[in-house]
Amino acid sequence: MLIVFNPAAGARRRRRLFAALDLIRGIGQRPEVAETSHRGHATELARQAAEEGVRVVVAAGGDGTIAEVAAGLAGSDTALGVLPLGTANVLALELGIPRAPAQAAAVLAMGRTALLHPGIAQYPDGQELLFVQMLGAGFDAAVVHHLPGGLKRAIGKGAYVLQTMREMPRYRFAPIRVSIDGRVEDVASVIVTKGRLYAGRFLLAPGADPRAEGFHVALFREAGMLAAMRYGAALPLGLLPRMRGVEILRGGSVQLRGEAIPAQADGDAAGFLPSAIAPAPRPMRIVLP
Numbered sequence: 001m002l003i004v005f006n007p008a009a010g011a012r013r014r015r016r017l018f019a020a021l022d023l024i025r026g027i028g029q030r031p032e033v034a035e036t037s038h039r040g041h042a043t044e045l046a047r048q049a050a051e052e053g054v055r056v057v058v059a060a061g062g063d064g065t066i067a068e069v070a071a072g073l074a075g076s077d078t079a080l081g082v083l084p085l086g087t088a089n090v091l092a093l094e095l096g097i098p099r100a101p102a103q104a105a106a107v108l109a110m111g112r113t114a115l116l117h118p119g120i121a122q123y124p125d126g127q128e129l130l131f132v133q134m135l136g137a138g139f140d141a142a143v144v145h146h147l148p149g150g151l152k153r154a155i156g157k158g159a160y161v162l163q164t165m166r167e168m169p170r171y172r173f174a175p176i177r178v179s180i181d182g183r184v185e186d187v188a189s190v191i192v193t194k195g196r197l198y199a200g201r202f203l204l205a206p207g208a209d210p211r212a213e214g215f216h217v218a219l220f221r222e223a224g225m226l227a228a229m230r231y232g233a234a235l236p237l238g239l240l241p242r243m244r245g246v247e248i249l250r251g252g253s254v255q256l257r258g259e260a261i262p263a264q265a266d267g268d269a270a271g272f273l274p275s276a277i278a279p280a281p282r283p284m285r286i287v288l289p
């Protein structure tokens with residue numbers, strides 16, 4: 001087992017990593033630990049471990065680190081493990097992976113796996129980006145693009161709330177053209193999701209499951225600050241999927257087009273549209289409770 005640790009959020013994360021390591025070592029396993037030193041590093045480390053035939057590579061970090069490790073493991077037989085040390089940890093919440101380090105470590109030690117079906121976003125320059133949870137374009141991606149890293153480290157999840165407030169009056173809400181298996185929709189924002197949760201434990205797409213094939217596509221038809229405020233208020237109440245102007249469709253391949261529209265994947269900035277989203281060529285294994 002290799003544990004890929006993102007130290008970016010500081011000492012608290014490291015303590016939680018050590019707590020997990022204590023348990024894993026306590027039952028006689030000797031995992032290696034590799035620390036990431038830059039963005040994308042987790043993918044390189046995971047790819048190398050998969051080539052060497054390592055059985056499980058654990059992403060010790062948040063959803064961004066999980067996506068990077070998953071990208072490195074794609075196409076291999078190495079399973080993805082998760083030690084949730086991030087800010088929101090949406091995938092861990094989604095799949096019932098415990099946040100407490102000792103409990104998460106116990107899950108890893110058990111080694112029970114399930115199939116995970118990631119998505120891949122393709123850009124016109126040939127770049128491909130794998131995501132395990134979601135790809136959003138429009139307002140929520142603008143929030144992610146402009147989120148100051150320091151603010152997130154200082155106040156955690158509150159940074160997203162603050163940045164959302166800042167973004168509301170200035171985001172342009174330029175139209176996005178979404179094609180879902182050929183059906184065309186023009187919307188203000190869109191989230192192509194594998195999972196049912198968003199921004200923590202808030203309901204976005206009832207019935208979605210990263211262990212299932214296909215995507216749920218949440219369309220936000222209404223533009224402007226008032227609509228963004230309504231959607232933002234509905235999210236923590238679990239009412240977002242039922243709001244006026246919100247529609248959730250299912251599909252297997254999704255194309256997103258628009259002028260200078262930002263995108264985010266698994267909570268990290270993911271360039272600008274256009275982007276074509278399809279299932280990863282092969283599902284992968286993930287260690288689950």
Ligand SMILES: Nc1ncnc2c1ncn2[C@@H]1O[C@H](COP(=O)(O)OP(=O)(O)OP(=O)(O)O)[C@@H](O)[C@H]1O
Nearest residue numbers: 036037038039061062063064065086087088089267
């Ligand atoms: N050493 C590093 N220095 C700076 N950034 C890093 C480093 N290692 C990894 N990163 C980047 O930090 C990003 C965010 O990390 P991660 O997802 O683990 O935490 P998070 O954003 O706090 O959690 P969540 O996504 O659950 O909110 C990753 O996508 C990764 O690219």
